[in-house]
Amino acid sequence: MSENTRTHQLIGRISALVLFLLAVAYGIGGSMIEYAFSSDPLGPRFVPVMLAILLGLFTLIYLKFPGTVEGFPTxxxxxxxxxxxxxxxxxxxxxxxxxxxxxxxxxxxxxxxxxxxxxxxxxxxxxxxxxxxxxxxxxxxxxxxxxxxxxx
Incomplete structure (x- = not known):
């Protein structure tokens, strides 16, 4: 494996970790939404929490298999x-x-x-x-x- 490939995989993994932290923060923020229980069966928490879960899952997959990425812009x-x-x-x-x-x-x-x-x-x-x-x-x-x- 070339040094260039390792560098690109490292960039991909760092990006995945940043996105995973964003997913966790988004999920925590979405779960704190207060609402009247009678307003909607799912409530306003459902969409942000579901998006956070999906983003978290996808970033974990990307963390495991980073593939190739572009080099850091300069x-x-x-x-x-x-x-x-x-x-x-x-x-x-x-x-x-x-x-x-x-x-x-x-x-x-x-x-x-x-x-x-x-x-x-x-x-x-x-x-x-x-x-x-x-x-x-x-x-x-x-x-x-x-x-x-x-x-x-």
């Missing part, structure tokens, strides 16, 4: 890989002060730009995406969305 690829979760975290942090629509607009625009869209196309995509999700949540599903502290 340079520009690493910046792009790290920029997406950072953009997501910033977008979530800005949701309360700026509101849902602006936060989703910024998230979609930046992610589109990260994946190679032109700035103009990223802006158009961000506006359309934010408008569609605002319409779906506010009017079709009648879910409260934060409008942002700066807008009162």
């Amino acid at each position: 340079g520009n690829a690493l910046v792009r890989v790290l920029a997406v979760p950072v953009t997501l975290i910033v977008s979530v942090a800005l949701m309360e002060p700026l509101g849902f629509a602006i936060s989703i607009f910024l998230l979609t625009t930046v992610v589109g730009w990260i994946f190679g869209a032109s700035p103009k196309l990223s802006l158009v995509g961000g506006v359309v995406h934010a408008a569609i999700w605002w319409f779906i949540f506010s009017f079709l599903l009648e879910v409260y969305l934060p409008t942002g502290a700066i807008f009162g």
